[in-house]
Amino acid sequence: MTETVSTMTQARPAGLHLGRLFERIALLVVWVGLIAIFGALMPQSFLNWGNFSIIFASYAPAALLALAIIVPLTAGDYDLSVGATLTLSSALIGVLNVWHHLPIGLVLVLALAAGAVVGAVNALFIIFFRIPSLVVTLGTTSLMTGIVQWMTNSSTIGGIDNALVMAVVGGRLFGVPYAFYYAAAAVVVLGYVFDYTPLGRRLLFVGRGREVARLNGIAVDRVRFGALIASGVLAAAAGIVYAGVLGSADPYSGLNFLLPAFAAAFLGATTILPGRFNPWGAVVAVYFLATGITGLTMLGIPLWVTNVFNGGALILAVTISQLTRGREASDIG
Amino acid sequence: MSDVPSAIGRVAEPGAPRALPVLDVADIAKTFGGAKALRGVSFSVAPGEVHGLLGKNGSGKSTLVKILAGFHAPDHGGRLAFNGEMVDLPLKPGDFRRLGMSFVHQNLGLVPSLTVLENLRFAHLTTARSGYIDWRAERAAAREALGRFGLSIDTAERVDRLSPVERALLAIVRAFEEIRVACAATGKPGLVLLDEPTPFLPREGVEKLFGLIRSIAATGSSVIFISHDIDEVMTITDRITVLRDGALAGALETAKATHEEVVEMIVGRRIARLGTPGHQAAVAKPAFLRVSGVAGGALAATDLVVGKGEILGVTGLIGSGYEELPYLIFGARPCRAGALDFVDGAHVPLAAMSPKRALDLGLALLPGDRQGASGVDSLPIVDNMFLPDVDRFFRFGLLNRRAMVREAFALGTRYEVRPNDPAMKLSALSGGNAQKVLIARWMNRNPRLLLLDEPTQGVDVGTRVQIFAALRAAAAAGMSVLCASSDAEQLAEICDRVLIFARGRVCAEITGPDLTKDGIAEACYASIDLTGRTAPAAPALAS
Ligand SMILES: Nc1ncnc2c1ncn2[C@@H]1O[C@H](COP(=O)(O)OP(=O)(O)OP(=O)(O)O)[C@@H](O)[C@H]1O
Ligand SMILES: [Mg+2]
Numbered sequence: 001m002t003e004t005v006s007t008m009t010q011a012r013p014a015g016l017h018l019g020r021l022f023e024r025i026a027l028l029v030v031w032v033g034l035i036a037i038f039g040a041l042m043p044q045s046f047l048n049w050g051n052f053s054i055i056f057a058s059y060a061p062a063a064l065l066a067l068a069i070i071v072p073l074t075a076g077d078y079d080l081s082v083g084a085t086l087t088l089s090s091a092l093i094g095v096l097n098v099w100h101h102l103p104i105g106l107v108l109v110l111a112l113a114a115g116a117v118v119g120a121v122n123a124l125f126i127i128f129f130r131i132p133s134l135v136v137t138l139g140t141t142s143l144m145t146g147i148v149q150w151m152t153n154s155s156t157i158g159g160i161d162n163a164l165v166m167a168v169v170g171g172r173l174f175g176v177p178y179a180f181y182y183a184a185a186a187v188v189v190l191g192y193v194f195d196y197t198p199l200g201r202r203l204l205f206v207g208r209g210r211e212v213a214r215l216n217g218i219a220v221d222r223v224r225f226g227a228l229i230a231s232g233v234l235a236a237a238a239g240i241v242y243a244g245v246l247g248s249a250d251p252y253s254g255l256n257f258l259l260p261a262f263a264a265a266f267l268g269a270t271t272i273l274p275g276r277f278n279p280w281g282a283v284v285a286v287y288f289l290a291t292g293i294t295g296l297t298m299l300g301i302p303l304w305v306t307n308v309f310n311g312g313a314l315i316l317a318v319t320i321s322q323l324t325r326g327r328e329a330s331d332i333g
Numbered sequence: 334m335s336d337v338p339s340a341i342g343r344v345a346e347p348g349a350p351r352a353l354p355v356l357d358v359a360d361i362a363k364t365f366g367g368a369k370a371l372r373g374v375s376f377s378v379a380p381g382e383v384h385g386l387l388g389k390n391g392s393g394k395s396t397l398v399k400i401l402a403g404f405h406a407p408d409h410g411g412r413l414a415f416n417g418e419m420v421d422l423p424l425k426p427g428d429f430r431r432l433g434m435s436f437v438h439q440n441l442g443l444v445p446s447l448t449v450l451e452n453l454r455f456a457h458l459t460t461a462r463s464g465y466i467d468w469r470a471e472r473a474a475a476r477e478a479l480g481r482f483g484l485s486i487d488t489a490e491r492v493d494r495l496s497p498v499e500r501a502l503l504a505i506v507r508a509f510e511e512i513r514v515a516c517a518a519t520g521k522p523g524l525v526l527l528d529e530p531t532p533f534l535p536r537e538g539v540e541k542l543f544g545l546i547r548s549i550a551a552t553g554s555s556v557i558f559i560s561h562d563i564d565e566v567m568t569i570t571d572r573i574t575v576l577r578d579g580a581l582a583g584a585l586e587t588a589k590a591t592h593e594e595v596v597e598m599i600v601g602r603r604i605a606r607l608g609t610p611g612h613q614a615a616v617a618k619p620a621f622l623r624v625s626g627v628a629g630g631a632l633a634a635t636d637l638v639v640g641k642g643e644i645l646g647v648t649g650l651i652g653s654g655y656e657e658l659p660y661l662i663f664g665a666r667p668c669r670a671g672a673l674d675f676v677d678g679a680h681v682p683l684a685a686m687s688p689k690r691a692l693d694l695g696l697a698l699l700p701g702d703r704q705g706a707s708g709v710d711s712l713p714i715v716d717n718m719f720l721p722d723v724d725r726f727f728r729f730g731l732l733n734r735r736a737m738v739r740e741a742f743a744l745g746t747r748y749e750v751r752p753n754d755p756a757m758k759l760s761a762l763s764g765g766n767a768q769k770v771l772i773a774r775w776m777n778r779n780p781r782l783l784l785l786d787e788p789t790q791g792v793d794v795g796t797r798v799q800i801f802a803a804l805r806a807a808a809a810a811g812m813s814v815l816c817a818s819s820d821a822e823q824l825a826e827i828c829d830r831v832l833i834f835a836r837g838r839v840c841a842e843i844t845g846p847d848l849t850k851d852g853i854a855e856a857c858y859a860s861i862d863l864t865g866r867t868a869p870a871a872p873a874l875a876s
Contacts, residue, residue: 196732198723205720209709215665215700216721217692275711 020274027271027281027317031288038295046298049175057169057177059290061086061242063283064183065261066268067190068234070277073265074194075227076207077126077133082235083258084144085118087251089239091148093164094157094249104161108240115236118144119229126228127221141255148251158248168244179241183283186234190279203227204276260289263314270317289313353417355380355522355555356401361411361422363396363579365761368752370396371407371579380522383546383556385570385587387563387599389793390765391751393579394559395439398528402429402436416521430456433523433554435511437530439764439791440704441504445493449486450475453507457514478510479503482541496656497702501533509545516554523554529764531560532790533701535650535819536854543569561765561793563595564822575599600795618643618829620676621813622782627671627683630657633837634670639782641676644804644814646824649834650857656701656817659784663691663698692721695781699771699788701817707771708759715741715755718774748773748803749796764791772800776807783807785816789823801827821853833857 039047068082089111096102096110118140125136169177194200205213206223214220238257243249267288268281292313293306354377363371371393378384388394399405401413403424413420415432429436436442443452451458453475458466475488484502492500505527512523525546531539546556546569560566566573567587575582575598583598618640628634632654639645647655660666662673664686671683679694691698700706708717718741719726726733741755748769750762759767768791775783783804789797804827808814818824824831825848833841833856841856 196730198727198732201716201720201723201732204712204716205709208711209705211706212709212720215663215688215698215706217689218720219689 023270023274024272027267027284027288031284031291034288034291034295038291038298042295042298046295051294053172053176053180055287055290055294056180058179058245059286060179060183061238061245062257062261062264062290063286064186064234064238064241065257066264066282066286067183067186067279068231068238069261069265070268070279070282071190071203071234072133072224072227072231074203074207074277075224076210077224077228078137079122079228079231079235080134080137080258081118081122081140081144082231082238082261083255084141084148085115085232085235086239086242086257087148087254088118088144089115089236090243090246090249090254091152091157091251092249093160093240093243095151097161097164098157098159098249104163107161108164111240112233112236115232115234115239116229117232118235119232120225122232123225123228127224145255152249152251154251156248156250160243160247160249164240164244165247168241179245182237182241186237187279187283194279195273260310261286263310264289267314267317352380354378354414355382355416355524356557357414358401359412361397361400361413362408363393363400363405364408369579371400371576373411374576374579374581376574376581376584378524378555378557380555381550381553382572383550383558383570385566385573386557386559386576387561387566387573387595388576388582389599389795390769390791391763392576394576395528395763396579397576398436398438398526398557398559400424401434401526402438403427415524430511430515433512433515433519433521435508435515435523435525437501437504437508437525437527439528439559441500443492443500443504445491445705447492448488449479449490449492449495449503450488452492452503453478453488453510455507456511478506482506482545493705497533498535498538501530502538505530505542505545509549512549512554516552522552524557525549525554526557526559528559529561529791530558531562531565532787533819536821536857537650539565561791561797562820562822563592563794566595567592577601596794599793622676623674624662625672625674627658627661627668628837629661629666629668629671629683630654631837632657632661632834635837635839637832637839639813639815640829641813642808642811643830644808644816644828646828646831646853647815647817647834648819648821648824648831648853648857649840653834654837655832655834656786659698659786659815659817660700662686662782662815663696663784664688665698665700696784697775697778697780697782698784699775699786701786701790703764703768703771703790708767710760711758713756714745714750714759714762714770717759718744718755718770718777720774722778744773744777745770748776749799765793765796768792769796769800776803779807780812782813782815785814785818787818787820788816789820797823821857822850824853825850 045051065082065086069079072079092111092114093107096107097104122133122136122140125131126133168179171178173181194203202213202218202223205216206218206220210220239254242254264285265277265282267285268283269275269277270281271284272278272281289310292309296305296309357377359375360373361371361375362369362373374393374397386394386397396405400407401424403426406423411422413422413424415434420428420432450472454471458471472488479486479488482502482505484499484506486495486499486503492503495503508525508527512525516523530542534542546558550556558566558570570587573585573587573590573595575584575595577599582601585595585598620638621641621643622639624639625636626634631652635658637645647658649655657666661668661671661683664683665688668683668686673681673683673686675681675694681690681694688698704710715737719737723732726737738755742753745753745755750766750769750773759770762770768789772788789800792800804814816824816828828848829844831843831848831853832839833843833853841859843852843856
């Protein structure tokens with residue numbers, strides 16, 4: 001016993017354990033491998049900075065969406081409505097800015113506020129009426145999709161204020177449009193909150209053991225409420241970036257981000273900090289999927305393959321991560 | 334040396350029974366990461382035998398049980414024979430059912446979100462051949478099984494709405510039902526494994542359990558019984574196997590062993606028997622907290638006073654309401670009425686009480702339901718330890734992880750958590766060690782009033798002594814303690830005063846020389862007559 005105790009204490013920072021270290025960076029390694037394969041196949045068209053800067057910018061909304069998902073997920077609630085919130089936010093921008101000529105600054109504030117309202121409505125039903133989050137957010141998804149179609153007459157609204165377009169894709173840093181840096185900033189902020197603040201600990205405990213958290217003086221309902229509102233605001237921000245990238249408001253395509261973003265949230269939980277939903281992992285996962293999809297598309301592979309890639313990568317990664325842990329129960333779910 | 338038939342051909346220990354053993358294991362080892370939980374354990378269980386499996390926290394008892402359940406795969410090289418039939422290791426899922434084993438795991442192994450019926454008839458519902466479920470017959474079978482144990486739980490109730498006592502009873506009933514069915518099917522003796530089934534059971538529950546154990550042993554089946562309560566073990570078992578640090582420390586025949594010998598074999602050294610330290614006539618302590626008219630759940634309006642530096646015990650029979658008291662005072666469960674008056678003049682109506690408020694007032698609560706309400710299994714020890722005071726480690730906008738781990742390590746050393754690795758998940762600790770982590774969490778905060786519900790559940794004899802000493806030292810320094818427990822020995826050991834509850838009211842107070850294990854147990858039984866009932870009443874009480 002004394003001998004095992006001492007080895008355990010020396011072996012502490014558990015991350016130093018080689019197997020665990022590999023688990024942490026496995027997805028990054030696979031990502032680099034994927035880039036190498038596509039690079040070998042298409043050295044000119046794939047392996048140039050321009051291509052990557054497009055990937056980084058055009059998947060920034062998906063990255064923000066994945067972040068919007070993991071906040072309530074860590075607190076134990078599913079938010080399926082983030083895709084519809086993204087669409088709602090960009091549709092609002094189109095309608096208010098283009099049709100009603102409101103100044104773009106005000107419109108952006110309103111779009112973010114709409115996201116907060118969606119979060120509050122979700123929270124109201126989930127927390128105060130105790131309806132399962134999956135049901136509520138599935139409902140609000142359909143609800144918002146309908147409202148967006150009514151608002152926009154089901155048409156794409158072009159001609160959004162150029163200031164927004166410039167702020168999102170007009171400027172570049174190291175050749176990468178600003179859009180990417182907004183997502184990156186959100187990752188840094190969330191990463192900080194998750195890992196370096198008591199709020200992050202509270203979020204985690206609320207998700208893993210509600211009763212335990214409550215008996216330790218944590219205002220469980222307030223934490224869940226906050227997480228759902230944060231999710232709504234982040235999804236609305238994703239909508240703003242999406243409107244900026246497109247330069248228009250599209251009432252339909254936003255929902256297409258939902259599945260990849262969820263896939264990325266779970267895929268990300270197998271990397272960087274395996275076993276936890278974590279912002280860094282989620283964003284690595286988004287860009288891993290983005291690289292795969294872009295590469296396959298450039299190879300001229302038919303569209304259905306990208307869906308197979310999305311789903312296959314998710315299932316494979318989660319399975320491998322589970323296998324490395326043996327029969328130890330999964331932390332997630 | 335008697336030549337004992339042993340399917341795996343090893344020399345059996347002298348004094349081992351002559352019949353073909355029901356269970357015969359040899360050289361079972363298990364390594365978790367780099368840590369050895371079991372290092373080659375061999376023993377056998379004869380038909381009709383009640384076999385005690387003892388050992389300190391973390392000695393590998395539960396690990397052995399989980400290997401037999403096919404939950405853990407043992408290291409290569411172990412052998413297992415059941416009723417003379419060699420069985421390949423690791424066991425496949427369902428093997429245990431085919432062989433005729435059933436379990437009450439330390440965490441009970443119930444599905445909280447399913448109903449009593451679904452949990453009880455789990456095996457039958459999921460494996461029935463007919464492909465059709467006759468719910469009426471299932472309900473009748475479930476009711477009959479519960480009835481045999483004198484339980485009247487609604488079969489449609491969700492398990493997470495049951496009290497810890499009812500949950501423990503349900504798991505026990507299920508194990509005995511499964512073994513009855515299995516024996517009828519195979520015609521061979523079966524084996525029931527009970528991993529610490531008693532911490533939540535009040536005395537009459539333990540007696541019922543012992544009745545069931547005896548009746549199952551009389552039919553030729555065997556029972557493995559794990560407990561830290563040496564008196565229980567001495568009462569019910571025929572033989573005892575003791576593990577220490579994952580290895581066999583020895584075997585005893587219960588009838589020929591004394592309490593002291595068993596304790597010595599477990600701990601590896603001689604310790605004084607957990608005797609009552611001769612209570613003097615009660616010295617009245619100045620009041621710290623006056624609780625007036627607290628009512629909620631099964632508890633009718635009750636007044637009581639907790640002295641400063643006093644350790645006050647509350648106990649009684651199931652359903653008598655004493656177990657609600659810590660939760661009501663802490664604001665963890667809804668209160669119908671009542672108020673708290675602190676010595677410093679603070680007046681708090683209990684309707685306005687919440688766990689947050691209670692913490693701010695310097696109260697602390699260690700709930701009895703370790704996995705559901707006390708700690709989060711899937712998170713590291715360090716986070717569990719400092720859950721209520723993470724804010725303390727937040728400086729200059731950063732959570733000081735290193736300071737947290739350092740302090741957790743120091744606390745772990747003080748409370749003998751093994752292995753003492755703060756980064757490890759709570760689930761990787763043995764049951765007793767996890768409990769130590771959670772006790773350390775609250776003791777470290779130095780609360781003014783510590784509320785405890787079954788604080789030493791699953792904690793081994795040696796550590797119990799240490800926890801008691803820590804409690805006494807803290808009380809001497811001015812901390813008040815309110816301890817709800819059905820364990821009379823524990824109450825006699827630590828308390829200055831014990832209140833006995835019946836029908837939601839205080840019916841007796843014990844202090845001074847009467848404060849002994851037997852004195853408390855007697856008073857509990859006398860409370861039945863006092864209130865003129867023979868069975869625990871349904872918690873329907875007018876306030
Ligand atoms: N899943 C796991 N991962 C790593 N280590 C584990 C795991 N499960 C148990 N252990 C370790 O194995 C050892 C034996 O644990 P076990 O649960 O068998 O003890 P026990 O004898 O049942 O103790 P208790 O009386 O406290 O319940 C302990 O040191 C424990 O930390
Ligand atoms: Mg155990």
